[in-house]
Amino acid sequence: MSIHAHPALPEFEYLRPATLAEASEFLAGHPEEARPFLGGTDVFVRMRDGFSNPRYLVDVKCLSGMDTFRFDPHEGLTLGAAVSMNRTAASPEVMAHYPLLAEACRSVASYQLRTRATVAGNICNASPAGDTIGACLAYDGVLQIHGVDGFCQQSLAGFFLGPGKTKLRPGDVVTGVRLPPPPKDAAGVYLKLGRNRQGDLSIVGVSVLGYTDPAAPSGYRFRITLASVAPVPLVAGEAEAYLSANQVTAEAICKAADLAAAACSPIDDVRGSALYRREMARNLTRKGLEQVWHSLNGA
Ligand SMILES: Cc1cc2nc3c(=O)[nH]c(=O)nc-3n(C[C@H](O)[C@H](O)[C@H](O)COP(=O)(O)OP(=O)(O)OC[C@H]3O[C@@H](n4cnc5c(N)ncnc54)[C@H](O)[C@@H]3O)c2cc1C
Numbered sequence: 001m002s003i004h005a006h007p008a009l010p011e012f013e014y015l016r017p018a019t020l021a022e023a024s025e026f027l028a029g030h031p032e033e034a035r036p037f038l039g040g041t042d043v044f045v046r047m048r049d050g051f052s053n054p055r056y057l058v059d060v061k062c063l064s065g066m067d068t069f070r071f072d073p074h075e076g077l078t079l080g081a082a083v084s085m086n087r088t089a090a091s092p093e094v095m096a097h098y099p100l101l102a103e104a105c106r107s108v109a110s111y112q113l114r115t116r117a118t119v120a121g122n123i124c125n126a127s128p129a130g131d132t133i134g135a136c137l138a139y140d141g142v143l144q145i146h147g148v149d150g151f152c153q154q155s156l157a158g159f160f161l162g163p164g165k166t167k168l169r170p171g172d173v174v175t176g177v178r179l180p181p182p183p184k185d186a187a188g189v190y191l192k193l194g195r196n197r198q199g200d201l202s203i204v205g206v207s208v209l210g211y212t213d214p215a216a217p218s219g220y221r222f223r224i225t226l227a228s229v230a231p232v233p234l235v236a237g238e239a240e241a242y243l244s245a246n247q248v249t250a251e252a253i254c255k256a257a258d259l260a261a262a263a264c265s266p267i268d269d270v271r272g273s274a275l276y277r278r279e280m281a282r283n284l285t286r287k288g289l290e291q292v293w294h295s296l297n298g299a
Pocket of ligand 1: 035036037038039040041042043044045060081107108109110113116117118119120121122123124125129130131132168172173174175200201202
């Protein structure tokens with residue numbers, strides 16, 4: 001008896017449109033049958049495993065602007081959709097100004113996979129476990145999208161509707177991710193708990209970004225985002241608000257971690273139980289906040 005761990009990749013037609021207009025028009029005309037792809041590290045695996053069976057795969061990575069990589073102190077970072085995670089993580093500008101994003105990219109799978117995988121693909125895949133999504137949310141990322149009516153922008157806040165579901169409409173092609181200039185003197189950390197040290201999806205992932213803000217009653221603002229603890233990547237808004245309103249002490253950090261854990265609605269799956277996830281969300285949020293707090297205060 002032969003055992004096939006995975007069904008074979010089904011047949012499909014490979015299309016490489018010459019322009020964004022052509023890509024959007026084709027995708028809009030075949031909403032059920034066509035999918036865009038970049039690195040293909042989600043698309044091909046889902047097809048091989050029988051979870052999706054598109055008739056057309058539309059290769060969008062060579063289209064105009066997809067390879068853009070630009071940092072400007074006033075405009076921030078523009079990351080073309082086809083820029084790989086390795087290129088992102090190795091960029092001196094990203095390491096200097098968006099280190100949380102570099103760290104999140106480096107936490108994904110293996111070096112080999114990251115030569116193909118993109119941040120934009122991670123976002124469009126809309127898995128609650130997507131490792132780079134939390135950093136992009138923390139930096140207030142905005143998607144640049146080309147659709148049948150031309151270009152538009154979409155804030156990442158509110159973009160995710162459920163596992164694999166986003167606000168993208170048929171014909172929409174994400175062309176890049178824009179991160180505004182980072183807050184001055186920010187410190188960030190990404191804590192990822194997987195079943196092994198590297199190469200696994202997260203059981204829980206916590207991104208924390210902190211910076212001084214004289215306008216906040218506490219003098220500080222924190223962004224706290226969590227992976228794999230809700231149907232969508234989670235922004236722990238109540239925990240964030242608590243730390244900007246109250247003096248940042250060890251007790252306040254514990255309280256914020258409790259608020260983050262309370263905001264989670266995790267599930268049981270092969271990686272961990274809901275109970276374990278909630279407790280680890282609490283522990284990792286506290287640990288992340290403590291680390292960022294120490295970095296901000298030079299400890
Ligand atoms: C072995 C393995 C390990 C992995 N480990 C991790 C991990 O540790 N952490 C993690 O977060 N992920 C992991 N992944 C998942 C995957 O690698 C990431 O989600 C990756 O970022 C996807 O990027 P991509 O460019 O390959 O996307 P693709 O596979 O090309 O596309 C992903 C999704 O986005 C859509 N899409 C692609 N391009 C566009 C576009 N321009 N506009 C609109 N929609 C678009 C596609 O239709 C598809 O639904 C792993 C995958 C594998 C195979």
